[in-house]
Amino acid sequence: MRNFTIYLALLLCLFASKMVAQETFESKARAIANKIEKITKEEKEALKVEVEEVNVQFEKGTITKAQADQKKQDLAQARATIIENKVAVAQEELKDLVQQKVNGKIKEGTSPDSTTIRFGKRLILKFENDTARTKNYVYKEKRTTSQFVFALGLNNVVTDGSVENSDFKFIGSRFYEWGLTYNTRIAKNNNLLHLKYGASVMYNDLRPTQNKVFVVNGDQTNLETSPINLKSSRFxxxxxxxxxxxxxxFTEKKEKDGKTYFRTHESFRFGIGGYAGVRIKSKQKTEYKIDDIDYDVKAKGDFNASNFIYGLSTYIGYKETSLYLKYDLNPLFQDNAIKQNNVSLGLRFDFN
Structure with a gap:
């Protein structure tokens, strides 16, 4: 028992010494990073005060605008030189610290294969298998972003160029759409034009009026009155x-710290284009009641529906929300004598 206690104490001491060594290195590295950030912040604040003094002199008329601009330029150059010199000293300290670690003068216990320490937004110090590497990180504006799209609204068909005398309920017939899109800014330095593309799943529902259902007769799919009193019918x-x-x-660009940032979906938007795809399935659902027994019947098949879909669509809105209109150029049923085209109107949400 006594030997076990001694071994345990020695093990804890060894572990503690290794942890202290690791904490000492990381604390020194972070102290240097804080020093670099402090130097930059202090010199910028000093420059701000000096520039304000120049502005006061210009407003009092003691110097001309040209003289004020020249003074500001000279002050900025002087402060930049001071920052460069002070940071150079701190970087030498960092370089010496890194060299000590590489040479094994700063011992560590079991540690991860890689460690990353950030110095502000630009300088990164990364250790991989006891090898130290530094690199400058520069923010790169993304020209392509992604959005989750969800849309819903009213659905119906256009017959002979009109939906006024439609055989389908205007409120009960609906559409749904969800998918993923990518938004790529076309111009490098202009935020107006974007190419929006992706993939979506569309659900187009039609609810017939006057107790009607779709009936397949050869290559024709007709809307006929059901011999059963239906509670509901949906295709x-x-x-x-x-x-x-x-x-x-129309989201305006933003400028910060001398950089230009382009955002999307923060103002008015307008889109025009189309879609193309394939039919996954067709289904007709009817509900009725006979002798106090409720029936819920689902019939699946192609119903002679067009296998391919293509059409035009447009939307206009503000931020994530838009008014959405789409129209199928292909007929609803591929061989029907009367051509009917699906049309949808609703709301569209593009979530970044």
């Missing part, structure tokens, strides 16, 4: 599509 097509839009985004 649904599901599609997998690839939408493509040219988007006009």
């Amino acid at each position: 649904r097509n599901v599609y997998l599509v690839a939408p493509l839009h040219l988007e006009f985004d």
Whole structure:
């Protein structure tokens, strides 16, 4: 028992000494990083005070605008030189600290294979397998972003160029869409034009009026009155599509610390384009009651529906929310004598 206690004490002492060595290195590295940030902050604040004094002199009329501009330029150059000289001293301290670690003068216990320490937003010190590397990180503006899209609204069909005398309920017939899109800024330094593309799943529901259902007769799919009194009747097509839009985004660019940032979906947006894809499935669901027994019947098949879908779409809105309109150029049923085209109107949400 006594030997075990001695071994345990020695083990704890060894572990503690290794942890202290590691904490000493990291604390020294962070102290140097804080010193660099402090130097930059203090010199910028001093420059700000000096520039304000020059502005006061200009407002009092003791110096001209040209003289004021020249003084500001000279002051900025002087402060930049001071920052460069002071930071150079701190960087030498960092270099010496890194060399000590590489040479094994600063011992560590078991540690991860890699450690990363950041110095502000730009300088990164990374250790991999006891090898120290430094690199400058420069922010790069992303020209392509992604959004989750969800849309819903009213759905119906256009027959002979009109929806006024539609055989489908205007409120009960709906559409849903969800998917993922990518938004790429076309111009490097202009935020107006974007190319928006991706993949979506579309659900187009139609609810017939006057107790009607779709009946397949050969290559024709007709809307006929059901011999059973229906509580509900619904026909649904599901599609997998690839939408493509040219988007006009009026979000203004932002400037900070001498850099220009482009954001999206923060102002008015307008998109125009289309979509194309394939039909995944078709289904008709009817509900009725006979002798106090409720029936819920689902019939699946192609119903002679067009296998491919393509159409035009547009949206206009503010930030994430838009008014969304889409129109199928392909007929709902591929061989029907009367051509009917699906049309949808609703709300669209693009979440960054």
